[in-house]
Amino acid sequence: MKLMGISERKQKILHAVVTDYIQTAEPVGSRTISRRYRLDLSAATIRNEMADLEEMGYLSQPHTSAGRIPSQSGYRFYVDNLMDQAELTAQEEDYIRRLFLQLDKMREIDQIIQYTAKILSQLTNYTSLVLGPQFRRSAFKQLRLIPLDDNKALVVLITDTGFIRNNLIDLPQALNQEELGRIISCLNEQLAGLTIEGLTAARLRQLRGTLYNRLDILEQTLNMLEEIRAESESRVYLGGTSNILNQPEFQDLAKVRRLLSLFEEGKRLNFLLETPVEGVNIRIGTENNLREMSECSLVTATYLLHGRPVGAVGVLGPTRMEYARVVAIIEKITSRLNDLLKAL
Template sequence: MLDNRKLRILYAIINSYILSAEPIGSRTITKQYDLGVSSATIRNEMSDLEELGYLNKPYSSSGRVPSDKAYRLYVDEILKNKKYNIDLGKKNQIKKILISESREIEQLLQNSAKVLSAITSYTALAISPSLNGAKIKHIQLIPIDEMQLLMVLISDTGAVKNSIFRLNKAIPEEQVNTISNYLNHRLKGLSIDEIGEELSDGIMREIYEYKATIDKIIPIINQSMEDIDNVDLYSDGITKILNFPEYKDLEKAKSFISFIEDKDLVLDLLLNNPVSQDIEIIIGNENIYDSIKDCSLITTTYKLGDKTLGKIGIIGPTRMDYLNLINILQLFSVNITEIIDMVMGKHISR
């Protein structure tokens, strides 16, 4: 356990390094912070912090940089004392931007990743809801022309899937409505595993004349439900890593970009990180993948009611302004949850 003086010096070094990206010496701390001790005392304390594993001394430099252990101590202090808050002005501003182009969860998450990356200048990541076992809430067939139909499928979780398909022959609009009503009657409340079982006893006699059309629709319904059950990944600002001095080495930058472009690896990283609190932070060597061992990942969750649906977060060099980024992510968490409740809730209540 570090005493109060060592903690204040360590936090001063972390804050200075976040801003400058340059190794920090005792003179810098003396000039920038009024810690009430001499430069010599700060030097001695920095040596002790280095021996304890909280500071590293880069090759050919007299200054020090924070270690992953230092960032972990710093971040845990922020999370423990909840030194973050919701700025209502910023929250409403972000919400207005997000909601303007978001009518489905997929659009909302794509837009959220784009706006989050723009605000933070980091690579932003978002994963769609993990909705295994989602059930059909509503099916609507809408004629586009004589030979094409739009199928809108809404799940009980608020996910919306649209599919356009061609008919073998034209059917009147009133018959399209009849088929819609039939499908809703038979399939509402069923999961993908239950659809085939429900229809295994055949199509009712009074609707049998539309069997060819229904047979064409059922595989589209199955595919839509599979898409809803599958988790998807959205990212934005991947090349922003090049703006950080830590990634001036192009090989290192290419390794990072290659990792982020590998959907399976990123999903594994996000989904295998257990959600134990609203904000989760993985720092440096805590990452299991070599390509991002110089990075930190900060994620938060979004919900529908009390159910956690998915995550949104940022990834970049460990030299992050953690407090500011945690505050921003909290804004996105609250906003995405509210928009899902408001916009997607309309679909669910149908």
């Protein structure tokens, strides 16, 4: 009796509590359930079951004589076992279609990703956060130096995944074409096969040693490489920040401030989205491993570029989140996003 799993009836009641609480944000009592959900049980019976569920850790009580609210494990059980699949409404479908029309015109990948964040937040009414494509694993392909005039040249870096970065550098006066060519081809040789994240300080020092002559050009180029590596780490975009204020659990200014400050620290958000696992992922409360987010849930999904998952989009809300709806939306959006990126 003590160790038995969670009975069918308990599951139904848990389901009712979770969905009701998600909707109303009010602790839900036994009366409410027996009235609103067709379980054909009296309030008293439900009360007993709820007491059990509380003891099992799936529900909790804000205070003695209030209704129950789901605990973190309650949500977890709901998400894993009880949640039913949501359908998008016709309006939502339509809305997505219209917004993606805008997207079709964009070519710049970061721009697309940013706009996706906006769509996601508008559709869900939660805050969205997306991670720009991570080029850290991209392999170095080609380094080009394009003279513009007598004392300026453009250094262009290209990776196998189509990531391009460039920078202006100053050319020293006395430098002929051949020498320039030699430096570049030497650099190309040295860099061949490296990934962006492989451009460590140590590696760059090593290169500096190899190409000790013509230090001036080299210095500028290496600086550029270092910068690219540094930059490739934090590219988190947010959408609908103000939406968190719609949630009754964030009427408390202190909580809001903590979250907002967190949002400003791009670096700390990074790892939230670095899900190596493909597909939709749900992390509830403390599962996020972030103090500030212990009362938030995050639904993420990866998107693909050249067939590989290179980034993720996510929806951030209170643990009392409309999981079913959010999952449906995020699945739809990433699938459309992937189509779009395939065409790039």
